[in-house]
Amino acid sequence: DVQLDLDDLMKTLVDPNERGSYAWIRRRIRGMWPRWTTAVKELGKKQDLGKRRKKKILVHLGLLSKQSGWKFAENQFKGGPLGELVQWSDLITTLYILGHDLTITSETEQLANILSQLPAANSPCQSRKELPVQIIYTDIVGLRQFKKHVKGGYGKFSCLLRIVDSFGTEPAYNHRPYARAHKILTSWGGNDLLPQQFYTMFPHSPDNSFMGFVVERHLNTSKSKNIERKNIAVVYGKNEYMWQGKEKYIEEIHKKLEVHGTTYIDNSTKPNPKKGTTPKPVHPIPNYVVNHGLLTAEDFHVLLRQAKVFVGLGFPYEGPAPLEAIANGAVFLNVKFHPPHSSKNTAFFKGKPTSRELTSQHPYIEQFIGPPYSYTVDINNMGEVEAVLNKVLNQSSKFESYMPYEYTEEGMLQRMNAYIEHQNYCQFQKRKSKWPPSSAVTYFLAEQGLDCKEACWKQNLICEPGHFLELNSAEKFSKFGKTCAQEEYVGDIFYPAIDDKNKDCYFQKEEILFSCVGKRDYLKRLCPCRNYIKTQTALCQGCD
Ligand code: UDP
Numbered sequence: 001d002v003q004l005d006l007d008d009l010m011k012t013l014v015d016p017n018e019r020g021s022y023a024w025i026r027r028r029i030r031g032m033w034p035r036w037t038t039a040v041k042e043l044g045k046k047q048d049l050g051k052r053r054k055k056k057i058l059v060h061l062g063l064l065s066k067q068s069g070w071k072f073a074e075n076q077f078k079g080g081p082l083g084e085l086v087q088w089s090d091l092i093t094t095l096y097i098l099g100h101d102l103t104i105t106s107e108t109e110q111l112a113n114i115l116s117q118l119p120a121a122n123s124p125c126q127s128r129k130e131l132p133v134q135i136i137y138t139d140i141v142g143l144r145q146f147k148k149h150v151k152g153g154y155g156k157f158s159c160l161l162r163i164v165d166s167f168g169t170e171p172a173y174n175h176r177p178y179a180r181a182h183k184i185l186t187s188w189g190g191n192d193l194l195p196q197q198f199y200t201m202f203p204h205s206p207d208n209s210f211m212g213f214v215v216e217r218h219l220n221t222s223k224s225k226n227i228e229r230k231n232i233a234v235v236y237g238k239n240e241y242m243w244q245g246k247e248k249y250i251e252e253i254h255k256k257l258e259v260h261g262t263t264y265i266d267n268s269t270k271p272n273p274k275k276g277t278t279p280k281p282v283h284p285i286p287n288y289v290v291n292h293g294l295l296t297a298e299d300f301h302v303l304l305r306q307a308k309v310f311v312g313l314g315f316p317y318e319g320p321a322p323l324e325a326i327a328n329g330a331v332f333l334n335v336k337f338h339p340p341h342s343s344k345n346t347a348f349f350k351g352k353p354t355s356r357e358l359t360s361q362h363p364y365i366e367q368f369i370g371p372p373y374s375y376t377v378d379i380n381n382m383g384e385v386e387a388v389l390n391k392v393l394n395q396s397s398k399f400e401s402y403m404p405y406e407y408t409e410e411g412m413l414q415r416m417n418a419y420i421e422h423q424n425y426c427q428f429q430k431r432k433s434k435w436p437p438s439s440a441v442t443y444f445l446a447e448q449g450l451d452c453k454e455a456c457w458k459q460n461l462i463c464e465p466g467h468f469l470e471l472n473s474a475e476k477f478s479k480f481g482k483t484c485a486q487e488e489y490v491g492d493i494f495y496p497a498i499d500d501k502n503k504d505c506y507f508q509k510e511e512i513l514f515s516c517v518g519k520r521d522y523l524k525r526l527c528p529c530r531n532y533i534k535t536q537t538a539l540c541q542g543c544d
Contacts, residue, residue: 057136058137062140090412197425203537236311256393317348443528451525465514
């Protein structure tokens with residue numbers, strides 16, 4: 001059953017050391033708890049949450065470990081990246097409130113300790129049903145630590161893994177031999193899991209599972225009530241470097257609005273040991289900007305409620321803050337990328353296991369939300385910036401807030417509960433039935449040159465990689481009036497597909513290479529597409 005008492009979770013989330021690793025996570029969970037309990041009760045009215053088995057779940061936050069070297073814990077209150085901590089906080093809350101039995105670790109010693117209690121991989125009387133955990137959530141750093149410590153038992157546990165992977169891992173980068181052969185193998189990829197075992201922060205390639213997070217809201221608190229919207233723009237940039245090179249753009253906004261920032265200023269410049277001098281800090285923030293410094297979540301939201309626009313600077317990519325701005329009624333100015341940013345041309349994405357191309361700072365908002373809540377602008381074209389500002393400031397819609405269901409507490413609970421109940425990557429765990437069910441899936445022969453993500457989206461459907469296997473035969477092509485002249489089995493990300501010119505058909509040889517995002521100019525792909533619930537894109541209709 002569901003768990004409505006927070007105390008046990010707080011006892012589970014005890015810092016493993018003096019670094020205060022869980023401080024930010026604990027604070028977020030505590031602050032949002034009342035909303036979570038309301039949400040789970042609401043969901044319980046819509047669907048039966050009673051008949052579920054309690055699962056044993058291990059959550060290992062590799063990003064917080066000393067070995068990661070990332071200093072997430074050290075920078076959580078100093079403008080460091082918070083998107084990942086947001087996602088982990090919400091995942092932990094979801095699992096707990098849905099009633100599961102959690103073990104949470106973030107240091108390798110803790111993990112090693114737990115894994116040492118596991119039965120040896122070759123123990124004869126150890127059947128897989130007796131595994132001490134049923135699901136393991138970790139990240140790629142955690143996965144490396146896991147592999148090292150579980151040693152021979154990895155094969156047995158790999159199907160229990162769910163990898164929290166904010167930017168996603170495409171099949172081509174995941175399959176180690178393929179990635180190596182195509183020279184795209186990096187330290188993030190080559191894990192040879194099923195692509196759906198990677199859980200992303202936004203719905204990227206449908207090859208991965210979309211996990212998401214919750215967009216925080218502070219409605220009806222004493223501070224946030226009766227706030228008047230003023231002629232204010234808030235700039236989206238927690239660190240000074242994000243402002244660099246954006247002077248003209250900010251100046252254009254300043255012509256019409258008072259500009260505010262919430263940027264952490266680091267005044268602790270280190271002495272230069274060689275010359276014995278201290279370098280002069282560079283402050284790229286114009287003097288006219290009212291900088292509040294990094295605010296607490298609630299104060300940040302109060303500021304957003306006073307603002308008319310929230311101004312993107314092009315970095316960070318796909319953070320939570322723009323969705324919070326829109327939820328508070330501020331219009332988000334999304335930075336257009338032309339050409340798109342990807343691992344081919346952008347340092348940040350180098351080595352990330354995806355060839356996804358970002359057409360703006362926040363593609364989710366561009367694709368799924370758009371005007372009047374957000375406009376995507378070329379920030380080097382001042383005419384365009386001015387026109388968009390005029391549109392926003394003169395708009396008749398009165399800075400209404402918008403919040404997609406999939407980013408609410410209830411939406412996340414519904415989605416994750418469906419995953420926990422239905423997703424199954426282990427052959428030895430009995431599948432109740434195929435999920436998502438065939439009734440939600442339609443097959444299409446894509447237009448030449450399109451991948452399945454694009455082909456399905458054109459039909460207002462979503463590529464469903466779990467149903468590729470049924471399509472992998474010549475008989476399926478005949479349903480579309482195509483007779484194969486030749487049939488060939490190849491391990492590559494484009495298949496099943498037909499070369500319409502010579503009628504050669506290609507089928508998939510490697511199951512984990514089935515992909516929604518592979519395409520070739522000369523190929524027509526066969527695609528499984530499923531329907532979805534509007535603003536809950538991860539689920540098909542009736543699949544909760
Ligand atoms: N945030 C905050 N105070 C501020 C600015 C931002 O608490 O002054 C919060 C914001 O509410 C959001 C989180 O920081 O939930 C992450 O923000 P961002 O979109 O910048 O993503 P990141 O780059 O940290 O992943």
